Amino acid sequence: MSNAELANALLLACQQRGIMLATAESCTGGLIIAALTDIAGPTGGSADKPVGLVWFGLALAGQPIVAEHQLFGHKGREFIRHETVRHALELGLRALG
Template sequence: MSNSDLANALLQACQQRGIMLATAESCTGGMIIAALTDIAGSSAVVDRGLITYSNEAKMEMLGVSAATLEAHGAVSRETVLEMAAGALARSRAGLALAVTGIAGPGGGSSEKPVGLVWFGVALRGGPVAAELNMFADNGRDFIRRETVRHALEIGLRALGDTHEMGVVP
């Protein structure tokens, strides 16, 4: 499925459940919310998209703690969990998706190489979960596009709509 098809499926899944959606994006810089709002009628489901590229923005807009950022860094499981929880807490959404990663070409290290992306998902009244993905270093555009795709897939999985992707749960 294309990213547009995945975005449409996620919007439909949210609409069927009567919930709104929020995003908290770092390495994608708004590409996830753009994929969703490119679709006509998305305003019935999309509440907000928060672009929190800097650590300061993560703290101010999402409530990510300075201690978390200092201890684990911006690209970490702990940070993405706080990003997802913060997006949910600061919105009317029932589903929040968060991403933070190293899109390259610079910024990578041996511990956090280019292509490493953490994904977070939070459902109102449910747990907050994180998932790590390591994309091939095929360039910044590739990593960001694949991050959008994977975030949309995670949203569908969180809502139990994996059949929309042709995946058997």
């Protein structure tokens, strides 16, 4: 499934449940996404924040808060951005069951 199809599926799932979807980026005027992509690669990582490390969080009423990370490695900025979006969409869909 493409990222666009995942996004549509997540939007439909939210609409069916009357859930409003918000992202940290929308709450910070883009500061989160700017910080995220600043270490997406190919340089700029450190031992604590290696290139390709992305943290995800999700909170849904009545469910435990989810915090997890993925290490996408040195595969280039576009790959990391694409996979970050994909993982976030899949995380949302899994949470909605």
